[in-house]
Amino acid sequence: MKSHKDLxxxxxxxxxxxxVYEVTRFFPREELIGITSQMRRAAVSIPSNIAEGxxxxxxxxxxxxxxxxxxxxxxxxxxxxxxxELGFASEMELNELLNLNQEVIRMLVSLAKKIG
Numbered sequence: 821m822k823s824h825k826d827l828x829x830x831x832x833x834x835x836x837x838x839x840v841y842e843v844t845r846f847f848p849r850e851e852l853i854g855i856t857s858q859m860r861r862a863a864v865s866i867p868s869n870i871a872e873g874x875x876x877x878x879x880x881x882x883x884x885x886x887x888x889x890x891x892x893x894x895x896x897x898x899x900x901x902x903x904x905e906l907g908f909a910s911e912m913e914l915n916e917l918l919n920l921n922q923e924v925i926r927m928l929v930s931l932a933k934k935i936g
Contacts, residue, residue: 824867824874829927833867833889834918838894843917847908856907859899865892866924879935886932893925 824830840863844856866889873885900921904914 821898822874824871827870827874827931829924829931830867830870832920833870833893833924833925836896836917836924837863837867839917840918843909843913845867847903852863855899855903855906859896859903862892862899865889866896870928878929883932883935886928886935890925890928890932893921893928897921897925 840859844859847856867886869889869892873882873889876882886917895901897918900914900918903909904911908914
């Protein structure tokens with residue numbers, strides 16, 4: 821049985837989590853319990869739900885958890901766009917995260933279609 825740790829999308833989403841933590845470290849202090857916390861939770865949810873889905877016994881359950889990961893990636897995209905608008909980080913850093921997140925989204929959609 822293939823492990824979630826073998827999936828490129830899981831590996832990329834782990835990189836995304838790390839980068840989100842690195843970039844949000846410099847967000848305004850007053851946002852620590854606001855958007856910073858929300859972004860970190862959404863980012864962590866992506867690989868976590870991939871792992872949980874691959875720990876399930878059926879394709880139907882795996883697909884459901886991939887869908888949750890996709891929802892978290894979409895949530896993160898919204899928060900990244902808002903962060904650009906609010907000037908919380910450099911546009912270059914946030915664009916890097918947006919591009920990585922888009923790549924993860926495309927991979928999740930592809931994997932979900934493959935599983936059925």
